[in-house]
Amino acid sequence: MGKTIIISNRLPVQLQISNGTIDAIPSVGGLATGMKSVHSGGESLWVGWSGLTDEETPAALENEIDVALKKHGCAKIKLTEKEIEGFYFGFSNRTVWPLFHYFSEYTEFELEFWNTYKAVNQKFADAIIEKSHDNDTIWVHDYQLMLVPQMVREKRPNTSIGFFLHIPFPSYEIFRTLPWREEVLEGLLGSDLIGFHTYDYERHFLSSVRRLLGLDVSFNDVYLENRVIKVDSFPMGIDYKKFASAAKKHDSNGKDSDLQIKLNSHKQSAPGTKLILSIDRLDYSKGIAKRINAFEYFLNKYPEYKEKVRLIILAVPSRSNVPQYQLLKREIDELVGRINGELSTVNWTPIWYFYRSLPFENLIDLYTSSDIAWLTPLRDGMNLVAKEYIATRTDKTGVLILSEMAGSANEMNEALLINPNNFEEQADTLKTAITMPEEEQISRNTFLQKRLERYNVEVWANEFMGALNRKSEENEPFISQ
Ligand code: GDG
Numbered sequence: 001m002g003k004t005i006i007i008s009n010r011l012p013v014q015l016q017i018s019n020g021t022i023d024a025i026p027s028v029g030g031l032a033t034g035m036k037s038v039h040s041g042g043e044s045l046w047v048g049w050s051g052l053t054d055e056e057t058p059a060a061l062e063n064e065i066d067v068a069l070k071k072h073g074c075a076k077i078k079l080t081e082k083e084i085e086g087f088y089f090g091f092s093n094r095t096v097w098p099l100f101h102y103f104s105e106y107t108e109f110e111l112e113f114w115n116t117y118k119a120v121n122q123k124f125a126d127a128i129i130e131k132s133h134d135n136d137t138i139w140v141h142d143y144q145l146m147l148v149p150q151m152v153r154e155k156r157p158n159t160s161i162g163f164f165l166h167i168p169f170p171s172y173e174i175f176r177t178l179p180w181r182e183e184v185l186e187g188l189l190g191s192d193l194i195g196f197h198t199y200d201y202e203r204h205f206l207s208s209v210r211r212l213l214g215l216d217v218s219f220n221d222v223y224l225e226n227r228v229i230k231v232d233s234f235p236m237g238i239d240y241k242k243f244a245s246a247a248k249k250h251d252s253n254g255k256d257s258d259l260q261i262k263l264n265s266h267k268q269s270a271p272g273t274k275l276i277l278s279i280d281r282l283d284y285s286k287g288i289a290k291r292i293n294a295f296e297y298f299l300n301k302y303p304e305y306k307e308k309v310r311l312i313i314l315a316v317p318s319r320s321n322v323p324q325y326q327l328l329k330r331e332i333d334e335l336v337g338r339i340n341g342e343l344s345t346v347n348w349t350p351i352w353y354f355y356r357s358l359p360f361e362n363l364i365d366l367y368t369s370s371d372i373a374w375l376t377p378l379r380d381g382m383n384l385v386a387k388e389y390i391a392t393r394t395d396k397t398g399v400l401i402l403s404e405m406a407g408s409a410n411e412m413n414e415a416l417l418i419n420p421n422n423f424e425e426q427a428d429t430l431k432t433a434i435t436m437p438e439e440e441q442i443s444r445n446t447f448l449q450k451r452l453e454r455y456n457v458e459v460w461a462n463e464f465m466g467a468l469n470r471k472s473e474e475n476e477p478f479i480s481q
Contacts, residue, residue, distance in 0.1 A: 002136035004044040004465070007128060009088065009144035011048040011074045012039060015065060022061065022068045035141075035461070039073060047127055050076040053084055077127050079120065086116025089321045092144045095178075098324075100143065100167050101285040101379040102174060106324050109179050118147060121187070125151030134158050137468060140191070142166045147183070150190030160472035162464060163191040164234065167381040168407070169201040175208045185213055189222065192471045195234045195464055197382045197407040202233045230471045234464050235411055238387045240456040246364045247392035259362045263369040266310070270347070274309045274434050277370035279363070279385045280377070281318040282355065284328050287376040287403065287420045288315060292335045292351070294376070294420075298427040299343065299350065307348040309434065311374075312366065316357045329355070367392040372433045374401045376420040382407040386415070387452050396442040396449065399433040401426075411451060414444040 012035065013024040039046055050057075050069065057065065057078075069076055079087070090113035098106035125148050128138060132152075137160045140148050149161045175181060185208060188194055196202045206217050216223040220231045256264065266273070276295075280286035295311050315332065319325045336353045343350050358366075367373075373389040383406035390400060390412075400415040402408065409417050416429050 002133050005128060005132055005136055005138045006035065006039060006044060006046045006141070007124060007138065007145065007148065008035075008046070008048045008141040009092070011046060011050055011069065011072075011076065013069070013072050013074060014051045015068070017052075017058065017061065020061070022064055024068050024072055035457075044073060045131065046072075046074045047124070047131065048074070048077060049079050049084075053081045054078055055081050075127070075131065077124055079123070083116060083120050083123075086113050087120035088144065089319065091117035093319055093322050094324075096143045096146075097167070097285075099174060099178060100170050102168075102170060103284060103379075104174065104177065106284070107177075114180055118183075121145060121147035122151055124148050125155075128152055129155045132156065132159065136160075137465070137472075138162070139164070139464070139468070147187035148190075150187045153190035160468055161191045162193045162195065162468040163188055164195040164464060165201070165381070166197070166236070168198075168379055169196055169205045169208075171204050172207045172211055175204070176212065181208070181212055185209055189213075189224065189229055191229060192227070192475055193464070193468045194229065194231045195467075196231075197233065197235050198410050199233045201381075201407075202231050206231055227475050230467065232467060234460055234467075235407065235455065236382050236384070237452065237456040237458075237460045238384055238391060239458075240391050240453045243364075243367075243388050243391035244394065244453075246360070247368050247394050250361075250364050250368055251394055257361055257365055259358075260365045260369070263365060267369075270307070272308065274371040275369060276309055276311045276372040276374050276430070276433075277314075277366055277389070278311070278374050278376070279314040279366065280316070280375070282315040282325065282329060282332070283318055284324060285377055285379050287378040288313065289328065289331050289335060290378070290420055291374065291376045292332065292339065294423045294426045295351070295430075296339050296343075297423040298430050301424075301427045302431055305431075305434065306343065306350075307345060309350075309430075310348070310352060311350060312352045312354075312370065314354045314356075314358065314366065317355060363388075364392060368394070370398070372399045372401060372430070374430070374433075375406065376401075376403045376418070376426070377406050378403070378420055380406040380408075384408075386412060390445060390448045391452055393445055393449070396445040397438055398445060399436050399441055400448070401429055401433055411455070412448060414447045 016023040016025060090110065094108045095113055124145055129152060132138060134156060138152060140163045143165060149163050152161060209215055209222055210217045222229040222231060278291060280288060299306055336351050340349055340351055367389050375383060375386050377383060386400055386402050386408045402412060402415040402417055403420045404417050405420060416433060418426050418429050
């Protein structure tokens with residue numbers, strides 16, 4: 001049995017160079033957070049981009065950087081500014097991301113983006129071919145690297161390759177609009193196992209494979225001439241223990257952060273006021289601007305809740321080089337400014353808005369202090385924040401309002417599920433959440449917590465790896481023929 005090689009666009013650490021010294025700082029984001037426990041647990045190598053372009057990397061520090069990364073079980077792919085522009089900000093985030101999240105109007109089909117995406121995928125594939133042996137297991141992550149499985153397969157026909165997509169796979173009617181749709185499907189089919197968060201994404205993928213490539217598909221198997229590829233759903237979990245025990249420690253240690261002091265003083269000065277929390281990367285797929293509009297709608301429909309509720313928005317900066325994200329940032333700034341300007345009183349600001357990434361401890365402060373979590377993505381592969389909020393509710397109180405368009409809604413039926421485009425429904429649901437009796441909150445969260453604890457991120461990774469190993473064994477007879 002060889003080693004496991006994890007491959008993703010970004011490494012799970014971020015390099016910072018100051019005064020000739022190098023710091024490796026853990027990254028924010030679903031994948032980094034989710035895979036951490038898997039990567040630190042066993043014998044594995046994580047290959048990805050370090051976050052610094054070639055132009056930003058001092059040649060004299062190349063070796064030190066490699067040593068610093070090696071300590072974290074990581075190896076870097078070198079990318080130039082131009083490559084990042086076309087591959088990451090271009091094809092990944094101006095073509096695939098909007099298209100796969102059903103934002104066709106934001107999707108750009110640029111040949112140059114596509115050519116750079118292909119070239120960079122080849123770079124990743126070449127690095128893996130160089131660092132791996134035939135008996136290693138390769139796990140490729142996400143939409144930036146959809147061509148890698150096929151590229152690796154060409155040189156290493158016997159290696160076990162798995163691919164997991166962290167974002168939705170769209171319906172055939174959307175996917176077919178991509179000019180390079182066949183190449184993307186063929187790239188993915190280089191894998192032995194292709195995983196999605198939900199059964200719907202899996203079905204959409206199989207439908208595209210059948211209709212665009214004309215391949216035989218039976219249940220969740222795709223038949224090629226010499227291989228059978230398994231397609232399945234693996235809903236990603238969280239590191240439940242980490243969040244639950246951080247919340248327990250937080251309740252008992254008595255040392256409050258500045259943010260916690262502020263949250264406590266809010267509770268003391270306005271007893272009975274409900275805190276409503278939302279946490280997302282600043283991304284149009286997360287429905288932040290619509291949520292703010294829906295909050296205003298709620299306050300107009302139920303004015304008795306003015307001064308009785310406060311919405312906390314934590315928007316984490318993301319992809320600020322992409323024009324659509326800059327526009328969204330401006331829209332949110334203006335909306336928050338206008339609503340706070342119009343509705344604030346001497347004692348009350350309706351919205352607290354943070355545009356930054358907060359340390360983990362502050363995230364726990366927010367989760368544990370908020371009576372309601374309100375997450376309204378217009379499309380979301382999974383949404384881990386919903387799961388993390390529930391995991392931190394040590395006394396089992398708290399209400400989760402969650403968009404039906406998040407993959408996690410499939411497993412979180414006890415949450416209050418809403419359509420993020422329906423303001424009427426959201427206003428009524430906010431009222432239901434605010435007035436929900438404690439016993440009902442506890443009963444709903446008891447079910448949710450049990451499920452999240454059982455299907456944690458370790459189980460997710462093990463189930464994927466187990467299925468990949470079984471699939472590769474099944475494919476062996478084909479290979480030796
Ligand atoms: C993609 C898919 C899918 C957020 N703010 C801070 C912070 N976070 C952490 C959260 C959570 C993660 O970032 C966000 O994960 P999500 O799942 O909500 O969203 P994406 O980043 O869009 O992730 C998504 C995911 O991949 C996994 O497959 O669920 O659908 O879009 O873990 O805790 N962490 C810290 N400070 C912050 O300010 N420390």
